[in-house]
Amino acid sequence: MSADAYVILAAILFSIGVLGFLVRRNALVLFMSVELMLNSCNLLFVTFARQWGNLDGQVASFFVMVVAAAEVVVGLSIIVAIFRTRRSASVDNANLLKY
Amino acid sequence: MTLLETLTPVPATGLFEYAWLMIAIPLAVAGLLLLAGKVTDAWGHFVATVAPIASFVIALVLFLDLLARDPGQRAVSSQLYDWVTAGSWTFRIGLLVDPLSIVFALLITGVGSLIHVYSIGYMAHDPGRRRFFAYLNLFIAAMLTLVLADNYLVLFVGWEGVGLASYLLISFWQHKPTAATAGKKAFVVNRVGDLGMVLAIFTMLAMFGSSSFVDVNAGAPGLSSFWATAIGVLLLVGACGKSAQVPLQSWLLDAMEGPTPVSALIHAATMVTAGVYLVVRSHAIYAQSTTAMTAVAIVGTVTLLFGAWIGCAKDDIKKVLAGSTMSQIGYMMLAAGIGPEGYAFAIFHLLTHGFFKANMFLGAGSVMHGMHDDVDMRHYGALRKYLPWTFVTFAMGYLAIIGFPMFAGFYSKDHIIEAAWEHSTVLGLCALIGAGVTAFYMTRLMLMTFFGQKRWQEGVHPHESPAVMIAPLVLLAIPSVVAGVAMNAWIAGWLAPAVGGEDPGLHWYPHLTPVGIATMAVVAVGIGVSWWLFGRGPIPAAVPYTSNPFIIAGRHDLYGDAFNETVLMRPGQALTSAVTTIDEKVVDGAVRGSAEVALGFGSGLRRLQNGYVRSYGLTMVLGLLVIGLFLVIGRLV
Numbered sequence: 133m134s135a136d137a138y139v140i141l142a143a144i145l146f147s148i149g150v151l152g153f154l155v156r157r158n159a160l161v162l163f164m165s166v167e168l169m170l171n172s173c174n175l176l177f178v179t180f181a182r183q184w185g186n187l188d189g190q191v192a193s194f195f196v197m198v199v200a201a202a203e204v205v206v207g208l209s210i211i212v213a214i215f216r217t218r219r220s221a222s223v224d225n226a227n228l229l230k231y
Numbered sequence: 232m233t234l235l236e237t238l239t240p241v242p243a244t245g246l247f248e249y250a251w252l253m254i255a256i257p258l259a260v261a262g263l264l265l266l267a268g269k270v271t272d273a274w275g276h277f278v279a280t281v282a283p284i285a286s287f288v289i290a291l292v293l294f295l296d297l298l299a300r301d302p303g304q305r306a307v308s309s310q311l312y313d314w315v316t317a318g319s320w321t322f323r324i325g326l327l328v329d330p331l332s333i334v335f336a337l338l339i340t341g342v343g344s345l346i347h348v349y350s351i352g353y354m355a356h357d358p359g360r361r362r363f364f365a366y367l368n369l370f371i372a373a374m375l376t377l378v379l380a381d382n383y384l385v386l387f388v389g390w391e392g393v394g395l396a397s398y399l400l401i402s403f404w405q406h407k408p409t410a411a412t413a414g415k416k417a418f419v420v421n422r423v424g425d426l427g428m429v430l431a432i433f434t435m436l437a438m439f440g441s442s443s444f445v446d447v448n449a450g451a452p453g454l455s456s457f458w459a460t461a462i463g464v465l466l467l468v469g470a471c472g473k474s475a476q477v478p479l480q481s482w483l484l485d486a487m488e489g490p491t492p493v494s495a496l497i498h499a500a501t502m503v504t505a506g507v508y509l510v511v512r513s514h515a516i517y518a519q520s521t522t523a524m525t526a527v528a529i530v531g532t533v534t535l536l537f538g539a540w541i542g543c544a545k546d547d548i549k550k551v552l553a554g555s556t557m558s559q560i561g562y563m564m565l566a567a568g569i570g571p572e573g574y575a576f577a578i579f580h581l582l583t584h585g586f587f588k589a590n591m592f593l594g595a596g597s598v599m600h601g602m603h604d605d606v607d608m609r610h611y612g613a614l615r616k617y618l619p620w621t622f623v624t625f626a627m628g629y630l631a632i633i634g635f636p637m638f639a640g641f642y643s644k645d646h647i648i649e650a651a652w653e654h655s656t657v658l659g660l661c662a663l664i665g666a667g668v669t670a671f672y673m674t675r676l677m678l679m680t681f682f683g684q685k686r687w688q689e690g691v692h693p694h695e696s697p698a699v700m701i702a703p704l705v706l707l708a709i710p711s712v713v714a715g716v717a718m719n720a721w722i723a724g725w726l727a728p729a730v731g732g733e734d735p736g737l738h739w740y741p742h743l744t745p746v747g748i749a750t751m752a753v754v755a756v757g758i759g760v761s762w763w764l765f766g767r768g769p770i771p772a773a774v775p776y777t778s779n780p781f782i783i784a785g786r787h788d789l790y791g792d793a794f795n796e797t798v799l800m801r802p803g804q805a806l807t808s809a810v811t812t813i814d815e816k817v818v819d820g821a822v823r824g825s826a827e828v829a830l831g832f833g834s835g836l837r838r839l840q841n842g843y844v845r846s847y848g849l850t851m852v853l854g855l856l857v858i859g860l861f862l863v864i865g866r867l868v
Contacts, residue, residue, distance in 0.1 A: 153848050162844075223844045230842030 138179040145172035157222045159211045163204070170200050238728050240308035240327060240381070240445065246296060247307045250326050250379065253289045253336060257282040258372035264365035272361050276354075279364035280347040283371050287340035294333045302728055305330055308381055308445075319440075327381035327444060331729040334578065334722075335378040335508060338585045342500045343371050345703035349593050350492045352700035353600065363403060363490065370396035374501055378508060382443035383432045386509075390428065390473065393502045394421045400497060401489040413485035420482040424472015428509075431465035434458065444512065451515035462516050463523025466509055467530065474506030474560050476534045481791040483557055484541070487549040491596030494549060499556045499592050500585040507563040507581055511574045514731050518571070528568025528654070532661045535561025537789060539668035543675070544785025546774060547606045548595045551676050552588070555632065558665060559584045565662060566647040569654045571732040575723040576650055578730070580643035582722075583714045587631035587639055590707035594625035597700055598680060601693040608679040609772050610688050615681040617693040620701045622681050624708035629677050631711040633670040633754055642715030642741065649746045659746070666750050670757030678765045686772050 145168055152165030174193040181189030215221050243250065260282040264275045271278070297305045306329035315322040328336075347367060354360045373392025380386040402414025435442050438458055439450040451459070470476065475483035486498045497503070510517065510527055517524050538557030545551045559580070566577035599606060601618055615622040631640040648666060652659030687693070695701070710717075716739050724734035741747065777783065784790060839850075 150848075150852055154845055154852065157845075226844075227842030231837040231840045 135179050135183050138175060142172040142175040142179070145169075145175065157224050159214070159221045159223050159226075162223060163207060163211070167200065167204075170196055238303065238306035238329060240306040240329070241304055243307050243309035243326075243328075246292060247309055247328060249289070250293060250307075250309050250328055251311055253286040253340070254372050254375045254379065256285050257368040257375075261365045261368035261372060264361050264368070269361075275361045276347075276351055276364045279368050280344070280351060282368050283340050283343040283347055286371065286375065287337070287344050290333060290336040290340050293328055294337060297328070297330065297333055305728060314384075322384055322442075323382070324385055325381040325443070326379045328379065329729045330725050331508075331511065331578065332378045334582060334726070336375060338582055339371060339374050339378065339501050342585055342589050342707070343367075343374075343496060345706055346492045346496045346500075346589065346593070349495075349596070349700050349703040350490075352697045353492055353596055354490065357490075359403065363400075366396055366399045366403070367492075367496070370400065370497060370502070374505075377505055381445075382441070383435060383447070384442050386512075387428060387432060390469075390505065391425070393497070393505065394418065394425070394473070397421075397486070397497050397502055400493040401486045403489055403493065407488065409485075410488040413482075413488040417482040417486050420479050421472045424469045424479055427465040427468025427472070431462050431469060434462050434465065438462075447513075448515040451519055454516075454519050456520060456522075459516055459519035460522045463513070463520045464526055466513050466516065467523065467527055470506030470509045470527075470564070471530060472506075473509075474503050474564070475557050476506065476530050476561065476564060477537050478794075480534060480537065480557055481788065481795055484550050484553050484788055487547070487553050491549065491592060491599060494553070495589045495592030495596070498553065500589040503556060503560055504563065504581045504585070507560065507567055507577055510564065510567040511577055511730055514571065514574060518731070524568050524570060526568070528565050528651075528658060531561045531564025531566070531568055532651075532658050533561070534558070535565060535665045536661055536668070537561070539665050539672065540781075540785050541788055542672040543668060544782050546608050546679075548598065548608050548611075548676065548680065549592070549606055551608070551672060552592055552595060555669065555673065556584075556588060558669060559588065559632070562644060562647050562662065562665070565651055565658060569650050569658075571730070572653075572735075573647065573650045574730040574732050575726040576643065576646040578726055579718065579722045580640075580647055582718070583631065583639035583643045583711075586707055586714055587628040587711040590704060590711050591625055591628035591632070593700070593704055593707065594621050594628065597621040597696040597704065598625075598693075600696050600700070602687070603691050605688060605691070608676065609770060609774070610686055610691075611680045612683045612686040612770065613681070614693055618681075618695050620695055620704065624701075624704040625681070626677070627708040627711045629673055631715075633673050633758070634666060634750065635754075636741065636751065637716060639711050639714040642719045645741070645747050645750055648750050649744060652746045663746075663750060663753055667753035667757040670754040671761045674758045674761035675765050678761065679770055682766065684769055686770065 149165045149167075149169035149172060152168065153162055156162055156165065174196050177189035177193040177196070179189075181187060181193075211221060214226055218225055257279075260279050264271050264279060267275075297307075306327065308325055308327050310323055310325040312324055313321060314324045347364070350363065350367065354363050357363065370393060373389050373396055375389070377386055377389030377393060380389060398414045398418045401417050402411045404410045432442055435447055438454060439446050441447070454462075468479075471479045483498060483503065487494055489498070517527070535558045538554045538559075538561055540554075542551050542554030542558060545554060563577040563580050563584070566573035566580065595606075598611065598614060598618060598621060601614075601621075602611065605611075627638075631638040634641040634644045644666060648659065648662045651662040719741075720737050720739045723732070723737060726732065727734045774786075787793070
């Protein structure tokens with residue numbers, strides 16, 4: 133079975149994630165876009181693990197999942213905190229941390 | 232001329248081991264008065280007056296001891312301790328009591344004691360009296376260190392010490408800006424002279440490996456003429472600074488801002504003569520260099536005319552006396568520049584001058600005391616009836632300085648004029664003219680102060696000073712009269728072993744020569760001219776207008792300050808401002824400029840951090856695209 137379809141699917145998912153990250157303002161949607169990019173990478177890991185017949189890629193994808201889970205915990209709490217103080221989840225409003 | 236071998240000092244025994252007490256006592260009292268503070272306000276000045284008297288007693292005992300000794304045993308060296316030991320160098324602190332230093336010690340402590348007594352009266356109502364007496368004691372200690380040192384380094388310590396005391400006392404009334412400035416001026420001008428002094432000591436250390444008088448005297452004959460001249464001229468620069476000789480004379484007239492006892496002690500009788508002492512003490516060096524000797528004689532001659540000129544044009548009684556001091560020290564320098572024949576006469580004149588000039592300065596102080604501290608002679612007149620004691624004692628000093636026969640100055644100055652005449656006609660003629668001018672301006676001072684009509688300011692009621700001020704005047708008037716008769720036969724023979732001269736075999740009575748008679752004639756002319764101008768008619772109360780360039784120049788101190796300002800101060804200021812500009816514009820400019828560039832670059836880059844998380848994302852994507860593009864192109868190529 134050819135890996136091409138999986139690679140293309142992963143590329144499409146990643147591109148959707150990137151575009152979503154660049155064009156949307158809502159922090160939660162941005163978050164979902166990031167998850168999409170991470171999972172496209174996971175798909176590639178698993179695909180190539182299957183392709184080469186070893187477990188390295190699968191192990192890596194588990195790491196990514198764990199990191200993503202931790203990231204979600206921290207990130208969501210930050211978003212909630214920002215939302216509580218500013219009554220908005222738009223990332224363009226949260227631009228105080230600058231030059 | 233034959234040079235006698237100078238004395239080799241013998242180690243100190245007995246009383247001479249305590250010679251250091253002469254310095255230590257006034258120093259300790261100065262420290263006590265300065266450190267103990269107000270506790271000593273009530274009695275401090277009495278302790279301070281006893282200190283120089285104690286030193287005088289020690290000096291007198293040592294002097295009598297020396298007098299009783301065989302002439303070959305009259306130099307006593309007292310080694311106190313090792314000051315600095317570094318590598319092969321050892322500098323000792325030691326004292327040398329010899330015929331030269333002991334007469335100085337007697338003059339300093341003797342005149343110093345009288346001036347302390349006088350100051351008890353003069354400074355009675357001054358709030359800073361304790362400080363004043365402390366400084367006077369400090370001066371006595373420093374001056375004794377200067378003359379009793381047995382090497383140039385310790386001499387230099389005393390040299391700087393008297394400079395410090397002079398500075399502190401000139402600007403004693405610091406609340407007066409003129410006094411503060413005058414003190415600073417004296418300090419700065421003296422630094423120029425000290426530079427010469429320091430360089431001379433360095434040269435001696437390089438040449439002889441030691442700065443002690445014994446080693447320098449022993450090594451001097453082996454010097455090349457260049458180095459002998461160099462040391463001689465550098466020492467002369469030092470002497471010029473301390474003794475207010477041309478071209479470093481400008482500070483002395485301003486130094487009259489200090490209290491009058493200070494002018495009498497430091498700026499007439501003792502400190503300003505330190506330059507003469509230095510030249511005479513360094514006779515072994517000068518014996519090796521005719522050039523340096525001639526330089527000393529010329530400086531002395533120029534100054535004696537310079538000071539006399541200024542003395543003629545001033546109306547401030549203290550400044551007339553200051554000009555006169557410059558002039559008389561010029562005579563001493565001239566004598567010292569003549570060589571071994573002149574050394575003893577230089578010291579002789581120094582001693583008699585110490586008496587009569589201190590006497591006259593204190594007399595001027597007494598006049599000021601009675602005239603509400605007015606120093607302008609145009610406001611005096613007819614004071615002889617109101618200040619009889621001051622008048623009589625001042626007159627003794629006056630007769631001594633103009634060289635009236637049998638008075639002190641008559642002997643000492645005549646010797647110098649004669650020696651100068653034998654040495655060179657030009658110098659002799661200048662010295663002769665100087666004697667006439669001295670008679671002129673001193674007669675003018677006498678006429679304007681004690682004779683003529685009253686020109687007093689409103690509300691001034693002259694009164695005689697208290698006994699505590701009159702007693703020192705009387706005690707100084709006596710040697711002004713008799714010092715010449717008393718010392719003439721003795722002084723040259725006494726000093727000869729120490730200064731390397733010969734005893735010319737003089738007697739107590741004057742030896743009349745054609746030059747001596749000419750001097751008397753010139754003095755008589757000076758007195759006559761002065762009487763003609765100032766003794767006959769009333770003296771204008773305001774400074775009369777004159778178009779005479781000589782008088783205008785004299786009133787402006789012969790433009791000494793203008794010269795210093797134009798030639799030294801302005802170029803110096805221009806140089807410092809140029810250096811400052813270079814430092815600010817070039818050095819600071821480069822440093823600040825590079826910082827500005829880095830700062831500008833940084834603030835440009837800072838704009839990228841705009842706080843919009845999506846623009847960061849775009850940047851990352853673009854970076855990723857660039858990397859990807861490179862990889863793809865690399866694969867294709």
